[in-house]
Amino acid sequence: MRIAIKSRGTKNKTGFTHIRKTKRKLEFKMADLPSNEDILRDYFDSDDNDSDFEGFSEVESDISIPEESSSEEESEEESESEPENEDEWTDTLRGVHVERFHEETGPVFPANFDVQTATPKDYFDLMFSPNIISDFVQHTNNYARWKMEQKGEEDSVWYEITEPEMKAYLGLNIVMGINQVPSYKDYWAKDLFLGNEGVKSVMTVRRYEKITEYFHVSDRRSEPARGTRNYDKLYKVREVIVMAKNNFKNNYRPSGNLAIDEAMIKWTGRLSFKQYLPAKPIKRGIKVWMRCDSENAFLTDFDIYLGKGTANSEHGLGHDVVTKLTRDLTGKYFRVFFDNYFTSVQLMQDLLADRIYACGTVRMNRRGFPDDLKVRLRLQRGQSMTRQKGNLTASVWQDKKPVAFLSTLSDPRAEVPVTRQHGRQELRMTQPHSANEYNKYMNGVDRHDQLRMKYSLGRDSKKAWKYMYFFLVNCAIVNAFILFSASSTRQNSKKRYTHLDFRMELVHQLIAGFSGRKRKAAENVQGVQDAGNYQGHESVHMGTKRRCRVHLTKKERKETVFGCKVCNVHLCKDGCHFAYHNGQ
Known part of the structure; x- marks a missing residue:
């Protein structure tokens, strides 16, 4: 065996001589050692009887040897000891655990609410609080005074609005969404086929224009200025938003399936949070996030997107x-x-x-x-x-x-x-x-939009907040109709009581015979200003012919197609309607 030794000493004769001597001594010592072959031969070729193999010693070893197990047992042990990592995607599919939904669902009515006699306005009041109408009256009158102070002159045409007139104004805006004409002035047109005698009987076009000019649903005097700390982009409709959200949640418990999607309020004017969605039917407007019940399209919550x-x-x-x-x-x-x-x-x-x-x-x-x-x-x-x-x-x-x-x-x-x-x-x-x-x-929000957009509300305006206000009123009407359809047991004159029937009956109850005209528009207008109208109990066409209730009490047989939708009874138009509602 040769060993190469590299020296780091100086390259002189003395150094090389010392290295050669050391190398020779190591070679002599290694020559005396036995080789590997000699060692193996001594073990296997020995004649010594004492070296025969007699088995392993009975002394216990500290090395443990595991017993053999089947492949199935090994796989079970491996699966138990090494559970599958649920933080990674896998193609090994197994069932999932889904808890059942146990909450109570459906409408929540006040104690004195009777579904057998409740009218569309009763359902609408659940969604749109009657008290807020009084606030609208106060805010509108205050804004008119504030506006006149700003101009420094009185408005000779304006006089303060009352609560019945405010309800009638709301009713007219609902009618204008159902019976649409090119311009709002066309409702007061003298043309027989263009003008609307019912609208004419409630108020004049000048009065409608003045209410629209000063209409407000917030206090203008306390509105925070733009750029201040308390500035709110939705201040002008904040009270209505809070009221609507609370009523939608408090008067209805949603089912277990809900849909979340976006809706649009059409608006093409200038606005900091106006959105553009080219793929939507309404491409420019105000975006609203909506959460609706997937079972019946009831709007349970919403949020207006501010950008x-x-x-x-x-x-x-x-x-x-x-x-x-x-x-x-x-x-x-x-x-x-x-x-x-x-x-x-x-x-x-x-x-x-x-x-x-x-x-x-x-x-x-x-x-x-x-x-x-x-x-x-x-x-x-x-x-x-x-x-x-x-x-x-x-x-x-x-x-x-x-x-x-x-x-x-x-x-x-x-x-x-x-x-x-x-x-x-x-x-x-x-x-x-x-x-x-x-x-x-997933179609809960889309179905709600279909009901809401079938009949729009209000007229064109230069103020974006009015579009948001009418959007909220329209959502309240749709929610009220959904509750009415799901819970009402009232006997209606029609076998199929439609969304349009619901809105028209609501209009009649909101207007409730109000007429702000000094001179009646026509003597033959049904159920709005005639003698047969008592707080919304107007004589209207019922759709079917039945016996008159007044003649029935007299044990007389007389059939009529007219009656009172509020009371849901058939009454002759000439005298019986007046007699029935006056207790005669």
């Missing part, structure tokens, strides 16, 4: 909107549905932590969405791919286009049959449970 604030959002606007609108649902296991504008993995996890289940479409480029589902998947129509992370599931379903869903309430293994029309051919396929639930319960 991007100065404070940065940690998780985005959609996350903040849903979190704010679900603040009162925490811990009750509600199921909330929303579209891809709001949906994110972080939002789903935060709602689940608050014991709120959620489902919604999602944009595939959202942070946290499974990477293997972000790529372009070549799926046939009706096929889907699903990944799971705890109670959260992510699915991509191929319809005409791929649609992605996030859900915390859906079993990832469940698929629901669905049909699609392809020309004349009907396609039968399946879709994930999350897609089926989304399609079933």
